[in-house]
Amino acid sequence: MAAMLEVKDIHCGYDGTPVIRGLSLEVNRGEIVAIIGANGAGKSTTMRAICGLLHPERGQILLEGEDISRSPASANIRKGLSYIPEGRRLFPKLTVRENLELGAFTVVDRKVIDERLEEMFALFPRLKDRSTQTAETLSGGEQQMCAIARGLMSAPKLIMLDELSLGLMPSLVEKVFETVVLINRKGITVLLVEQMVQEALEIANRGYVLQTGRVVHSGSARELLDSDEVRKAYMGM
Amino acid sequence: MNHFLQVLFDGLLNGLVYALVAAGLSMIWGVMDVINFAHGEFLMVGMYVSYWIGFFLDVDPLFSWIASGAFLFIMGAATYRLIIRNSLGKSAMAPLLATFGLSMVLKNFCMNRFTPNFRLLSGTVLEGKTISVGGAILSVPQLATAAFALVLLACLYWMLKRTRLGWAIQATAMDSEAAELMGIRTENIYLLVFGIGGACVGITGGLMTSYLAVYPEVGSLFSLIAFVVVALGGFGSIPGALLAAIIIGLVESFTGFYVAAVVKYAAVFAVYLAVILIRPKGLFGW
Amino acid sequence: MNTKKISDGIWYLLLAGALVLPFIPGGIENTFHGHVLTMVFLYASMAQAWNIISGYCGQTSFGHAVFFGIGAYGAAMAVVQFNSLPWYGAPVGALVAALVSIPISAPCFRLKGHYFAIATFAIVEIFNRLFMIWDWVGGAIGLDYPILEDGWRNFSWSSDKTGYYLGALFLFALVFGVVRWIDSHRMGYYLRAVREGQETAESLGVNSSLVKLSAMALSAGLAGLCGAFFAQYNYRVDPPMVMSLDMSMKFVLITILGGLGTFWGPLLGAAVLIPLQEYTRAYLAHLGSGVDLIIFGLIIIYTMIRQPTGIMGLIRGLAPRGRDASNDGGDR
């Protein structure tokens, strides 16, 4: 079976400074794949390239066999991608509820939107309490929850999560990773970037290790967890 | 006190025209945080379009505003594509100065092509018609423009608040990248916003030819007032622009009559400053 | 590091050349290029004065025509109304400009981004219109200099520009000297810190209101001095000449074209824009009305699209490549 997402030897950067230099990876349907790496390794850049916020200078990105390396992010979202960016990027002046509704912008049916809203509120009850507050006044953690919920509102096939755990309290981190597993059980493929290597690899099927814009290790999550190199470099052991 | 009534109506009518001029600017400013410095020149171009159509084809401004609106829609969109998109995000002042350059080009192009002569359409349907309300005399062309202003502003407001497109525009205004991630085609939104901004001012210009002379410098004062209206109203806010424009119109006509005509704009700018210092983001600003 | 020193060296060499120029026959005297060079240094000084508050401190002011104008009126009032010398009027004008700038800008500093810009537009318009009806300063009719004896005493020359040129050069040295000093001391860092993030700067002990106000007063005072020079040079002052948005735009355009917030940017901008403006007007006007201004506008658009960091950005864009290479070498 063909991979859901295939990244073939992409190169990209900002203003001529190369960041990603020849990166390839693939994500199969139904998997959870984790990308790990040091700060500045290019994890976020990879994600941005996949979802179309940034176009690679060379290489190909295939979503279900279709080349999406040149299409804008909005088009990719409509094809079933969803990206929850680093730094949340909520609409600061809109309420939590409005933010969530915008997450389902591609959905026209009002009823579907309402159903999904309820699902999200069930997942994150705290958001329900805050649903009329504007996003800018949420605490860091609340904002993160709102961002996840917003990303799920479009009912994507593949969801990409960038540093979900950033700034979350321990019990929430746990909860969020549980949520990821839950999402995945529903049939949504997950590609995630994490600093919490241990936690990420615990839920992932496979993982890639990035270093200065290239994949230096890849394999099943267990392999990586057991690899001395990975443990030394990223888990401080 | 029939002077009072007259002055009041003059102020209101003028204010509505200012609101119409400012609406397009406000949208562009609100959505993209770009000041279109060539806004006044857009108005001037709109007036020329309508003037030439009236002059050669004998079409009344009452109808030719459609053409000038369409023309300016295209011009606005083209300005976005060719100028704004390339200067956006490079430095805060780049789009403003680029459009300043554009304003120089447009003004002097018209100067060069159409001569600096004042051109006034004569024999238009509404020309010289007036109606009298309680002793005050109102000019019908201005009244028509004002009525148009109200309708157009209402449409814009409805579009922004009640339609999916409006939602998309607002989201894009707040964070374009995040909007893109919601599946909103932000590139098209920008294009559209600049087009709509252009169309608004094109329509205004088109209608204004029925009572105002066209010449290459006609836009300068209007654009200055439009800046002030938008800033006073709070950028991106249509009701804000409307209220601010009416305030400006009234200040202008009341100081013009009761104090001295020569200080009326000084008063307008001073009132703007006074308000903005109390409410730094304008009357309806966030 | 080194590249910076070398490029500064080039600049100082050029300036030394500029200083000996008037002593070469045909260097300045009565020539058109003498006029253009004088204007280059005047406008470079103006732009640099503006650069203090708008470039270094990030408060883009479109209101500097007001301060420029007050300085101009200072000199002109001294000469025309009080039959005195510009040497008294100019400093008084500059001081008044600096003082006026404080109450004006203090409330405006609460405004952000374009709101600040538009408020400063409004201030220019208010001053313009008030000076237009203020009879004591000549109102709409303006102030015209009588014909004075040539020389430094009156700071007025009729057939030789050398005096004006040296005056402009001195003004330039003064303004650039002040900025150079600021740039390398605490004030310079504080200005830029306030530009990059006011709250952050305050968390580092920067009293941002004081920093902004003092930068504004300094900037306004220096702009006022430039205005005084302008009045002396043109024998006339009226509000549209010195207190107009057009004048304000010149401050802005020159600096941005050269490189906002950079030390040499204003000189570069003036050195490109002023000759361009003078020569296109002088030699392209025959193409029909406004062609020079159309070309001017196109250049502005082009710059903003292709090189919004100005000419300094262009130069820097070339330099780092060299530096990176040497860095890589050093690492090994």
Added chain:
Amino acid sequence: MAILTVRNLTKSFGALVANNDISFDVESGTIVGLIGPNGAGKTTLFNCVAGLYRPTSGRITFEDRDITNLPSWRIARMGVARTFQVVRPLKEMTVLENILVGAYMRTGNPAEAMASAKRCMEMSSLSHYMDRRAGGLTIGNKKRLEVARALATGPKLILLDEAAAGLTTTETREMVELILRMKSEGVTILMVEHIMEAIMPIADKLVVLNGGEKIIEDVPGVVVEDPEVIRAYFGEKYSRRLRKGAKEGNDDGRDA
């Protein structure tokens, strides 16, 4: 001796009370950790102490001087430095220049400022990036820059808001070392952190906030055991792991 005292601090935003009647002390020369669920009001508290927000009521004193309503730059000058949770580099300035701004607080002399900035830069291992534009740094380096810049002001008390968030475990270790070095130089530290590996081993005392109220203030060992904290903050699984400590290779919790 308490260098910082917070007494009955309340801060509300409209109807929402972000800090409710909070009191605690920070002893000179110690590391105090401020933890609590997301939205508990930790950043708000920091902002009140640093002068960015005006408290609704209550009193904050620093070295026995009332700083409750002072502007933030004055508080900074008295010796309270802070970092921001959402990093705020002075983007267009280089790393060195960023730190210099802090260094200039204590001296107007360029040479002295440069010397002290360089020292702070080395301490936070940023020397390699000296001439880089701060805006282009990675999150990790930006976090370090926040700390270095605050350090350059020569503070007596430093407020660190999630200085380790977003860092890899290895990087977190480096950050912890940096914090300990600061402590050894006599700087008092009040830090907010969600990464327990970064805070538990070094904190002398933890203050736990929940829903804007202080629920407990004690040494880490006690806090970890506190059922209310576990329920509100750590979660069962996590606190189990915490209690086990980092001494064992903890590959037991792996499921999926």
Added chain:
Amino acid sequence: VAEDKVIKIGALFPLTGPSAVSGQNCLNSVLAAAELINGAYEGFDVPLAATEGLLGGYKVEIIKADHQGKPDVAKSEAERLYNQEGVFAVIGSYNSAATKPASAVAERAKKLFLCGASSSAALTEREYKYFFRHAPTDAIEATEFTDYITYLNEKKGAGIKTLGLIYENTEFGKHAADEGKKAAAKIGLEVVADVPFNNGATNLSSEVQTLKAANPDAVFGAALGGDYSLWVRTMKQVNWLPKIAINFCTGYQNPAVQKELAGDGDYFMGGMSFSPELAKEFMPEALKVQEKFYFPLANQEFDSDSLQEAVMLLVLGQAIEKAGELDTEKVREILATETFVSPLSLSGEVAFEPGGQNIKALSVITQIKDLKYNTIYPEKFKNAEPVYPMAPWDNR
């Protein structure tokens, strides 16, 4: 073609900017005069027409310069013309505000500066030696206006007692209004409304409302084209008119503006020193020159302002001929002392008093009707009876 056989003359006008319309007309007029001088043309009773060039074959070359309506630009362009282009004299500069510093340059450098249309009386009160101006000053025009009012009051029992002034608040408008007020005071006309406005107006309703409220018998106006048509239309809109309205130059004089006002401009009056109607009778040569030289360049008729610039070039040409050489001092001496024949001037001749004012300067008052400028005062030039008071708006 010998390069030396050229006399360079600078033409410094506002070719761009707010007064560019007039500036371009002025330039064209100077160009037309230069053509007349340079070629040999039969059948023109104009000095210098029949001969080719000056001083036996020297061609006049016009060096154009644009001051954009800005005094500082005017000053530096004047310097460039004298120093860089080496012009013998400069003609200009329409806006008095620009003429002032530009002519100061000339005076300091002891070069000739000839001014056609700038009307500020201050220009010739400076006692300059090298400055000569053709146009009647605002003071002369204002006196003529009040003379006319006296005439109406005495001869026709018009009973004009009150005066309103509406003028752009620029150096032109302010000067004109000041002179208007002075002249009014002399004949005991009471000023009941004094309304300066900001030029480039987009709406004049408060201004007109102020006038209407004061309801003066007579109004003096000073406004450029766009403002002028807006003023007239606004008066129509509020349905008010004074008994008479007399204008200082510009807007009123511009046939293009009048054409677009399409009859709404009728019955207004203004000071003029040229109109086709006037020319037909008193200056037929001007019409011929217009037909042959000006029309092809400008595609329109002369107006008072532009024609005077041409006159100044012709006067300068005559002075150069008389001097017999290109010597500034000699030419200046001749300009200052002699009287020149000038078929393109209403008075037929030109002579300058110390300070440079043309003592023969003459203007008439015209009233426009059906796009015709009929001369109504003084008696000598009169070709129509005035319509007095102006026909009310609803009766046209």
